[in-house]
Amino acid sequence: MDNKMVVSSSPHIRSLESVQSVMIDVLIALFPAALMAVLLFGYKALITMIISVVTAMLVEALWLRKRDIFSDGSAAVTGLLFAMVLPPAPPWWLVVVGVASAIIIGKQVFGGIGYNIFNPALVGRAVVVMSWGGYLVGRVWSQPQPFALTADISAITTATPLGGQEEALAVSLTNLFIGNVAGCLGETSTLALLLGAAWLYYKGHIDLRIPGGFIGVVFIMGAIFGGGFYGGALTTGLFHVLAGGVMLGALFMATDMVTTPVTAKGKLIFGIGCGIITMMIRLWGTLPEGVTFAILLMNAVTPIIDNFTVPQQFGGVKKSA
């Protein structure tokens, strides 16, 4: 026998999944939403996404000084997610600075993939909102023009449905579900997002507790405190679920593995916390939308949640506290 044996501690077989395959699955899951964005907002949305993804990968490769710019795919995911929470046609420099902040202060400063505390894409968005709020707050949102791929969408702008009651009543639930409303590039189409999330769920990459808790609380709080202006309490709750970034946030941002709790109970707490803070900001804050801040805040308390939700081991007895 010439070749030496490989010897390792058991187990000796491993699943074929890798970090890269997980990230590719996330990219696949984002495809419906990306496609929908192009269909709704035209070529400018595509350009925004390309700038964001390419910059993200380049910045990460430069920081880590490596040639393989796709690598584990996490930078591409961050780049695409960041594009999803931008307006469809922001200035190019805004995208570049935002996504570079996302990669550097959102991720690499903490030691790169696996160690970041906050969702990088949302850090990028928070930086952009705070720096150039003029592009993201107010009546600055492009009206979608379905299938007009070459249209200049920046011509007509409006507020998002969350801008006020008037804007809210101007959109139907169907349009909210399909995504034919003004808003961030990737957040408008609930349909596309659900399709993508179904893929992630099928592949076992997301746990329903987080989106369940998040969306559930948004619905309940929307129904109770929303004022029922949208044709009754329950439909107002539904409106809050479908409008704005709740779907994108709950299905893709709050389920980001690195920055959320690992325990089952912790995931539920995380989702509920996101829902509560989102609705607090929407209902009582000065900002129209609170998903970004809600998730970032819950990211911050994730280590604490993890510490307090260590599950009972098999056959273990709860110690009387």
Added chain:
Amino acid sequence: MLIIYAIAALGVIGLLFGLFLGVAARFFAVDTDPRVEAVKEELPGANCGACGYAGCANFAEAVVSGEAKVNGCIPGGDETSKAIAGLLGQEVGSSVQPVATVFCIGDSFKTSDKFIYDGVADCEVAGNFLGGFKTCSYGCLGYGNCVKACLFDAIKMGEHGLPVVDTEKCTGCGLCANACPRTIIKMLPRGDSGYLVLCNSHDRGKSVSKACEVGCIACKACVKVCPEEAIVMEDNLAVIDLEKCTDCGKCAEKCPPVTIYRRNAIPTEAQALAYAAEKSAESA
């Protein structure tokens, strides 16, 4: 009037404050020794633990109480020892700042492996796993526990699978030596002179020569040739007493596997890589 008020107010507050402190002083009979602070100031503050105490502050307390020696701080070297001794009015003991030395030249090209290890990248773990993947059960496993232990960035894992010490950066704290599960790294007094047997294997000659091209085979050629009787065999390994060594170099000439080197001529990483290139060219 205002001035009187001001003086009165401050005076009253001052009085109260003094009172509190008077009480406090009573309760704090065991105040910290100012000398502890002074000693702490002189320490490098790396909290490396090389002195055997939990940190610089802890060491400072121990020095002042007489528990530890003034030259206990290894990274600080002579300068620190002198300063502390000055503070405490003590004599400086002789302290030669040591340097970490790697006692193995069996790089990955001159030794063989029993199997390919796949698992936790840690020397201790790998070494405990079926006795280590190296045929030589005393040789360097190359996972760099020493590198991880060094606080001063003074030790690197070379491409040839052996640690490389940057003697200029090495402070002689000995953390790497403690971290090595196979005690391949030893702390020696600084210097270029004197010869060393760069092997760590206590195996019998036969199994050493099977495992490594350059291991000490315990042939005793060096022991016989040494005019100063500075070399002794310790459990199948030749050991040179640096204090007795007169730098004649006869042992190095006689050593059949060429394990003995003068301290300033220890084989380098570059030499090892060149050797590897030569070897692969030969076999090709």
Added chain:
Amino acid sequence: MGSAVFKGGVHPDYHKEITATMAVSKMKAPSTVVIPLQQHIGAPCEPLEGIEEGVRVKMGQKIADSSGFVSAPIHASVSGTIKAIGPYNHPLGRPVNAITIESDGQEEWDEKVKPAGNLENLTPDDLRKIIREAGIVGLGGATFPAHVKLSPPPEKKIDYVVINGAECEPYLTADHRVMLENPEEIIFGLKVMIKALGAEKGVIGIEDNKADAIRVMEQAVAGEDNITVAHLHTKYPQGAEKMLIQVTTGRIVPSGGLPLDIGVVNHNVGTAVAITSTIREGKPLIERVVTVTGSGINKPANLLVKVGTLVSEVLDVCGGLKEDTRKLITGGPMMGLAQPNTDIPVIKGTSGILALTDQDVYIAESSPCIRCAKCVEACPVQLLPTSIAQAAEHDLFKKAEKLHAMDCFECGCCSYVCPSKIPLTQLIRIAKAEIAKANKK
């Protein structure tokens, strides 16, 4: 029956089809056997008086024993002359004292090997003594001496005996074949256990990927009113003691406790057969069924192999290893032990010999944990493998202990699912060793 499932677990590729249909064939006795003196959990054995180099021993003759309670004697598996007594490679990785016997090819049984008599006439104490003397240990792989499990302290009432026919380890089919070929012996062995324990019920748990075995076993238990067969979902580690007991009896073994704390004793099907042949024929445990399989084996097989046969000889019978074999494992791929070479004996716990080629073995650099929590989902004992492993990596063993590291039974599910390819199981193992060391002090 048997719809219960345990939490966690994984679904690896099983590859059982390689050998599932191959009947067990008896391997020709080798010319030399090397019998290690440690083949069970517990105190190692010492050679008996008179057992020394040059002495002739007969097949089935007891050659080593220990005075410890948790221990099982060791018997010669061939008749022949003792060539050497001394350290020899062992599947556990470190050389262990072993007795090397050169076979004379006679296969002459020791005169003490004779039937124990009718089961009705034997008392539970008799049974335990017979089983101990026969050196029977758990044949599932853990090699816990069987008689110890049949001797519960008097205050613990045992009512349930669970027989493990799950064989959840991928590749292995030894138990599967035993169930197909020796159903009656299994039932008899189970009855012996029930009698020895004074238990009431027996249940045989079989994963539903072995439909033929379920059918055969169900036929075999048809006449028995206190013995049932449980159909189990196919999921690793279904055959782990705690999981098996949960799904067959609905009882939960308490953390840090033993099955007998909840009135259950659990044995492997192979153990049951070994007990049967001891009671019926007096034969001690000197051979076992071994599955030889994997992509690196030229002619896979289920073999009845004598304890002490060298793996290299077993492999020769199976056509040797393929060129590109990269990994050799004794036991299954999830919990078995990787071996650096083939110069090791088959022992009582060797349920399989697995050889994997390049295509099944890949060494992946591990990358940082992405906290995907797949290990948390997979852990059958509901631990947080990633947190424990991280604690172990940073020498925070106190923290690891708080995270219940000691409850881990090293099934390997966490390492299997980890997309970052972190050696979680190995790290937890290190933590367990360190915790045990600290607690001993």
Added chain:
Amino acid sequence: MEKLLSIIFIYIFVENFVLQRFFGICPFLGVSRKMETAIGMSMAVVFVMTIATLVTWLLYNFILVPFNLTYLQIVTFILVIASLVQLVEIVLRKISPTLYQGLGIFLPLITTNCAVMAVALLAVRQEFSLLEAVVFAIAASIGFSLALIIMAGIRERLELAKMPDVLQGSAVTLVTAGILSLAFLGFKGMLTL
């Protein structure tokens, strides 16, 4: 009542003392390394800050103002805080050794915690009533504790991270604080005084 509740909410979340107002940064950076010490420090701060604000408010409104000595504010406040910390230390040691074990070691750090001084000064500057001042102190100290404890949780995780060594320690802690501060901006405008 409504104003009190507003004060509580605002100074815990909206105008968080550490994250939005930059008070008490040194202890925030110093003792957030471990959860245990962070909790101890938090309790000590809540305790001292409340008492200190109470005393300084009384001193200011009943001595300094009537006698027209407001220019002695800084000197008196710092003296009060410094002596109060010592007093608390002494009293604690005497009446509750267990509490002293938990809080006592943090007391020296509090003297130079500018958050304590800041609360005392701001309570006076914003012309709060006595009750409002005390509630303000409690809210501010809880806000400080919240930031400290969240940071401790994060830093315990960062301890295990493999970041570039130039970023280790304070640098990454500051960046984290920055992102935390960003996240807390979500509460902006939720209530106003």
Added chain:
Amino acid sequence: MKATSPYMQDLTRGIIKENPVFIALLGMCPTLGVTAFIVNGVGMGLAATAVLIASNLVISLLRNFIPPQVRIPCFIVIIATFVTIIEMVLQAFQPVLYEALGVFVPLIVVNCIILGRAEAFASKRPVIRSLLDGIGMGIGFTLALFILAAVREILGHGTILGPDPDSAIHLFGANFEPMALFAQPAGAFIALGLLLAIVNLLFKRFNIN
């Protein structure tokens, strides 16, 4: 190491090697709190420097008269006195700056740098050396504030010499859209964090302990 006079060392120590902000991480509150504009940052730095020099001087003069048990309260009183003076001076002559610095002016009194230098240096060393130390540390502090404020003002407002519109110079023209983040608290933390990393990197590169 080159032999330099202790006086020179006292002066330069605080500027780079033992910079109170970047190395010792002291006085973080004003560092973050008032550095939105260069003018404010430098104003703060100078105010603190003045207190530092004065208190170092006085404490060094009185070092043999202050009983060690009550030295800390004495130091605090001395420092508080100078802070009060500075506050009055600022209020009188620089009302705009005084308003901008707000509560951070009285908070100079709890700035660890000042008490720290008093305790660690001035209370043990002669007057001249203490004076030099105070000047050095003050320059180091001011320099750090200046650098941070410059980064924040240039990125966050696109100006220097703001916020006064009369003196403010727009570096990048009127169309520049500044990264307003850096004008906000969050930006202060992030900018200082990244600056610290850069300083660490430089120190490592040039082998300064």
